[in-house]
Amino acid sequence: MAKLQKSIDKRNALVKATIDLVNNNGFHATPMSKIAKMANVSPATIYLYFENKQDLVNQTYIQVKAEYTNYTFATYEDTMPVEAGFALIWNRIADFKLKECDNALFLAQCDNTPMIDEESRQEGIKHLQPLLDLWERGRKEGIIKPVSDYVLYAYAINPLSFLMMTEKRGAFQLDKTHLEEAYESAWSSIKACK
Amino acid sequence: MAKLQKSIDKRNALVKATIDLVNNNGFHATPMSKIAKMANVSPATIYLYFENKQDLVNQTYIQVKAEYTNYTFATYEDTMPVEAGFALIWNRIADFKLKECDNALFLAQCDNTPMIDEESRQEGIKHLQPLLDLWERGRKEGIIKPVSDYVLYAYAINPLSFLMMTEKRGAFQLDKTHLEEAYESAWSSIKACK
DNA sequence: AAAAAAAGAATGAACATTCATTTTTTAAAT
DNA sequence: ATTTAAAAAATGAATGTTCATTCTTTTTTT
Numbered sequence: 001m002a003k004l005q006k007s008i009d010k011r012n013a014l015v016k017a018t019i020d021l022v023n024n025n026g027f028h029a030t031p032m033s034k035i036a037k038m039a040n041v042s043p044a045t046i047y048l049y050f051e052n053k054q055d056l057v058n059q060t061y062i063q064v065k066a067e068y069t070n071y072t073f074a075t076y077e078d079t080m081p082v083e084a085g086f087a088l089i090w091n092r093i094a095d096f097k098l099k100e101c102d103n104a105l106f107l108a109q110c111d112n113t114p115m116i117d118e119e120s121r122q123e124g125i126k127h128l129q130p131l132l133d134l135w136e137r138g139r140k141e142g143i144i145k146p147v148s149d150y151v152l153y154a155y156a157i158n159p160l161s162f163l164m165m166t167e168k169r170g171a172f173q174l175d176k177t178h179l180e181e182a183y184e185s186a187w188s189s190i191k192a193c194k
Numbered sequence: 195m196a197k198l199q200k201s202i203d204k205r206n207a208l209v210k211a212t213i214d215l216v217n218n219n220g221f222h223a224t225p226m227s228k229i230a231k232m233a234n235v236s237p238a239t240i241y242l243y244f245e246n247k248q249d250l251v252n253q254t255y256i257q258v259k260a261e262y263t264n265y266t267f268a269t270y271e272d273t274m275p276v277e278a279g280f281a282l283i284w285n286r287i288a289d290f291k292l293k294e295c296d297n298a299l300f301l302a303q304c305d306n307t308p309m310i311d312e313e314s315r316q317e318g319i320k321h322l323q324p325l326l327d328l329w330e331r332g333r334k335e336g337i338i339k340p341v342s343d344y345v346l347y348a349y350a351i352n353p354l355s356f357l358m359m360t361e362k363r364g365a366f367q368l369d370k371t372h373l374e375e376a377y378e379s380a381w382s383s384i385k386a387c388k
Numbered sequence: 389a390a391a392a393a394a395a396g397a398a399t400g401a402a403c404a405t406t407c408a409t410t411t412t413t414t415a416a417a418t
Numbered sequence: 419a420t421t422t423a424a425a426a427a428a429t430g431a432a433t434g435t436t437c438a439t440t441c442t443t444t445t446t447t448t
Contacts, residue, residue: 007427026308028222031403042429044406053404112306112359114220147375150360154353155379162348165306172344181341185349189383201393225437236395238440247438 011049013039018060019106027057027115058120061110064103069127071096076130082138083187086156089131090186093157094179097164105168108161131157135190145192155189205243207233212254213300221251221309252314255304258297263321265290270324276332277381280350283325284380287351288373291358299362302355325351329384339386349383 017038021030032053036043050056072092076085097104110116116124135152138144144152163182167174211232215224226247230237244250266286270279291298304310310318329346332338338346357376361368 010428024308026221028220028309032405033403043404044430045428047405048427109307113303114218115222145375145379147379148366148372150357150366151372151375151379154356154360154376155349155383158353158356159348162352163344166344166348172342178342178345181339181345182348185339185341185345185383188387189349189379193382204394226439227437237438238396239394241439242393 007049010039010041010045014041014046014049014056015060015063018056019064019102022057022109023102023105027109027113054117057110057115058117061107061116062120062123064106065124066127067100067103068096068107071100073127073130078130078133082134082141082143083191085134086138086187086190087183089134090156090183094160094182097160098167098174101164101168104161104164108165111161142192144190147190152190156186159186201243204233204235204239208235208240208243208250209254209257212250213258213296216251216303217296217299221303221307248311251304251309252311255301255310256314256317258300259318260321261294261297262287262290262301265294267321267324272324272327276328276335276337277385279328280332280381280384281377283328284350284377288354288376291354292361292368295358295362298355298358302359305355336386338384341384346384350380353380 014035017035018030021034021038032046033043035056036046046056050059072089074092076088076092078085080088110121132149135144135149139146159182163174163178166172208229211229212224215228215232226240227237229250230240240250244253266283268286270282270286272279274282304315326343329338329343333340353376357368357372360366
């Protein structure tokens with residue numbers, strides 16, 4: 001195997017181990033030694049790929065966030081009508097959160113704790129711009145409520161994180177019907193009233 | 195000062211210090227020694243009040259969660275009409291999250307990490323029953339969408355956590371107008387369509 | 389003066405990170 | 419194609435620190 005590919009594999013194994021362990025035990029109970037073991041690597045090797053533990057978790061966050069937004073906007077075109085564009089983006093996000101449950105869970109944990117450096121957090125936010133642009137367009141066309149992006153995000157997108165986490169905890173099963181209800185609620189909460 | 199009151203004060207100081215430090219540094223960077231220092235107490239004294247660190251954080255969670263639900267339902271009567279009851283509860287929750295920001299932030303962190311024992315988490319959930327009963331009534335009366343409690347919670351209540359956290363991070367200022375918009379979105383997302 | 393509460397110092401384990409060697413890879417020379 | 423030596427990557431075993439928890443003594447309360 002090529003050297004470069006091997007390095008990439010090893011780095012990915014470390015990132016994946018970090019996600020798994022932080023998801024299951026929390027950052028406070030995730031020692032480097034366990035990460036190394038899970039990635040089949042010596043603890044010392046981690047330091048060839050990352051500066052230190054904080055850097056490892058920051059970079060993991062940035063990578064996962066990038067995967068998330070890439071997936072989200074992969075098939076989106078900014079020429080789509082507002083409602084169709086929103087439906088597409090919303091469903092891609094829902095998809096990601098259900099299929100890439102571990103990744104989504106990790107992001108939720110990072111976004112709700114001081115675990116990540118402010119700088120990395122900012123880095124992660126950047127890529128959401130297409131959605132904000134869509135909303136701006138929607139407001140201009142009178143299709144979307146004339147309301148702050150934060151409020152729109154809180155009601156249209158963030159609830160998916162809650163539902164994903166609830167499902168992961170085993171409290172209930174998120175099926176196709178639930179998702180349709182959820183989309184309905186999301187759209188209801190942000191569309192301009194007639 | 196009476197002995198009992200002194201004990202209560204000391205316990206409260208420990209709980210408050212835990213909240214402050216976990217909010218600002220995360221669980222992983224909150225040693226017992228710092229908690230003790232902030233509460234003006236010897237590290238050893240913590241162990242007169244709590245079994246160990248995990249017990250301290252579990253009990254803190256349960257106490258804050260109880261304050262949250264007590265505040266939420268303090269003025270609620272289950273004879274109120276559904277929409278009025280929901281408006282009341284929603285506003286109390288919003289109030290709590292804005293005024294008792296530190297408490298709310300702490301809960302959000304606990305609810306999104308494996309920091310709290312499952313048992314304590316369950317304990318914390320119990321007190322939400324009046325809201326679930328209200329929703330059940332609302333569904334029967336055709337006022338609330340016939341949708342799972344989890345979906346209702348995700349859209350009606352959880353977004354407030356996101357908005358509170360966003361404000362705390364300084365990204366935007368949550369004013370009276372935002373709150374009215376937020377209520378409007380919350381209600382839109384759960385009321386049965388006409 | 390006995391009992392309870394609190395304190396500070398001590399203990400031992402866990403951990404992040406580094407160090408000294410070993411293993412693997414690379415690529416130049418045969 | 420093989421060999422070989424230099425470079426790079428990886429390792430397991432230290433290292434030194436930090437931390438949760440306990441122990442012994444002191445202070446406060448009854």
